[in-house]
Amino acid sequence: MVLAPIGLAVPPTAAHGLLPGLMLLWREHLPHVQVRLFEGSDEEIGQWLDGGIVDAAVLIDPDPVPQGAVRVATDTFQAVVRRDHPLAGQGSIDLSDLLDDPLLSSTAGCEPQVKRLHSLAGLRYRPAQRIRELMTLLSMVEAGLGVAVVPSLAADMLPDDLTLVPLLPRLERHLVLTGPAARPWHPHVTAIRDVCRRPASADCVSPKGVAR
Template sequence: MTVNIPQLRAFLAVVEAGGFSAAAADLGMSQSAVSHAVASLERELAAPLLVRSAPVRPTALGERVLPYARTALTAVRSLEEVAADAAGAMTGTVRLASTPTVSQGLVPQLLRHWREELPRITVRGFEGDSAEVAQWLENGTADAAILIDPPPGPGVQLALDGYRALLPRDHPLAGEAAVDIRDLADDAFLISPNGCEARVREIHRLAGVPFAPAHRVRDLATLISMVQAGIGVTVLSEVSRPLVPCDLVLLPVEPRTSRRLVLSGPRARRWHPAVRALAESAAGRLAAVS
């Protein structure tokens, strides 16, 4: 039996992406090449590894193979680290995970900076909720991540991200310097369960007012559109500012709270040299603008 790294990489990519087309895009390969790699792995193991449904999912054997595939690919990454350290070359592809809000509001600036400072490193972004991002970083799916309020450890704090009330420009409080959450009690409150709900709950708790959202909206763009339509108001993090259209305003909300956004590599493994280079570059950028 001969199993090779490209086969394992294709199999893992299909499982993580949920389909062959998405995996091909992630790997920068054709869909037929990914299908061929997975099929050849299945032939070597003499059994199917995937249920070809929508989304694609692993078979019972596939579930058993997954941890070994991840271990093998992690070992390959470690070999790449040793080689890169020896050569002193800051090259390669870094898989960066972050939440949707951070991906849209903060990551584009970083990508532009890294493209100028480290043109030989390719950064590919992946979006997930906070728990997914942390899990991807630790299981090797991602090489780096922008974590929200991580425990103490290595990393570069990119921002101390405060919270803001999102209001239409014709709202009675839109001209204020700041908004007390208690003053929004008469407005329908909107929230995204996959966003900053824990922090928003804490703001309400500190103010001594009940947290009773009128609508729960998964997608941030939908949430913003509903505020535009006058359906209600919400609270977003400051990093969301680039996404706010001109007919809405973001105002500091009282009581004030914030979250730390930290660029980090995995806690339990050595960072790939390219990840260290990105972190050092980001730290240099922050020092230059402070």
């Protein structure tokens, strides 16, 4: 029986850095399953999944982790700077090293983790600008208007004149694939989840520079 496409909600960095590999994996192992992508903020994704607009979602650091969910990636938060910035090319830097530059912060989903990173470093979180769209934030860094802290999955989104620099303290985030908590899972959601659980899948979907 051919079923209608399942809706999958994902945050922007996962859509760029993770989903192409997952889509290829699912197409290889589940050619009969069609997945329709919905890109949104963390808040929107949770609402879409709870409200039945989508059948599955990639959630970031859910607490608690939903029953039946599977981790599909782990990445870290890094500084994004221009390639001509004095900190570019460093093996790692302290978060405090960014204090000389205006901090540009994305409100699309990563802000709680960036706040936590500042807390771990004993620093006040004082963004110069709070920007919803990640691509707008990157354009502002590219223009020399400041620096930002982004997940390493954003690497594929960077223009050529921007680069990522690992940050200390190190802070990871975990991305998990799940179905809804309050209703039965669509059988195709269970199927794509099970493919992600296979040991050989890690090499297929791990983006460059993302730890698993």
